Amino acid sequence: MKYFELICMVIIKKDIEYKNIFDILSKYINYSMSKDVELKNLHSQKRVFKSYCFGGFYPLEKDKIYKKGQSYSFSLRSLDEKFIDKLSKLLRENINNPNLQVIETSKKNIKQFFITELYTATPVIVSLKRQKGEKQKFWTTNDDIFILQNQLQDNLLRKYKAFYGEDLKPIQNFIQLFEMKNKVPHSIFFTKNDRTVRLFGNKFKIVPNEDEISQKLAFVALACGIGEKQSYGGGFCLWK
Structure with missing residues (x-):
């Protein structure tokens, strides 16, 4: 197993508040994907895992305002090298965005390694089952922790199967x-x-088990994000 990471250097065209970063990056990535027929079709499929995730800008700004004219970087990861190679070119060609411009990308190949700890750098979004007519609810500390753990694992198992075409059988x-x-x-x-949507999530430190399947799932969490809504910036992980 391995994943591929793009380190993207950007120039900010106007001041951007932290709370708007994920919306702006998501739309920038989506627009770039729309310029390739295969990636456009992938993005349009609502029930297909996109197999990528991205984080926020680095370095962080203490006042949570990213400054016009300054350069920052963000990371984008995927299990799919072809996807990463296409996006590397498409992101740099997206020159008319009013908020930012990707000016440079560099690719890293990361082979599977033993993961001691995962840290979620962006909120982990987990939606709860709802009855017909109910508003969507997201997992909070008032809900069962076992529901959260099971949904996180089930989500990673489905991401693994979607890309590798095989079922894992964890014990x-x-x-x-x-x-x-x-x-x-x-x-x-x-x-x-034209409507603002708010997704509620949480940040976690996760220590994965040491067995082979647990380590594979932890690696998928790094490659594709943990939880839901990766195309909006959810569940981007760091490791130790």
Whole structure:
């Protein structure tokens, strides 16, 4: 197993608040994908895992305002090298965006390694089952922790199967230890049809189990994100 990572250097064209970063990056990536027929078709399929994830800008700004004229970087990962290679070119060709411009990309190939700890750098979004007519709810600390763990594992198992075409048969949940890193939910905002949508999530430290399947799932979490809504910036992970 291995994943591929693009380190993208950007120039900011106007001041951007932190809360708007994921919406802006998501739309930049989506527009870039729309310029390739295969990637456009992939993005349009609602029930197909996109097999990529991305993080926010680095370095962080203390006042949470990214400054016009300054350069920052963000990372984008995928299990699919062909996807990464296409996007490397398409991101740099997207020159008319009013908010930013990707001016340089560099690719890393990361082979599977033993993961001791995962840290979620962006909120992990987990939606709960709802009855017909109910508004969508997201997992919070008021909900069952086992629901969260099971949904995180099931999501990773489906991502693995979607890319590799095979089922993994775990004998236990891949999470050995689990620590909440926030006291109140974190949010990802995006706009759709001129309406602001707010996704509620949380940040975690996760210690995966040491068995082969648990380590594969932890690696998929790094490559494709953990939880849901990766195309909006959800569940981007760091490791130790």
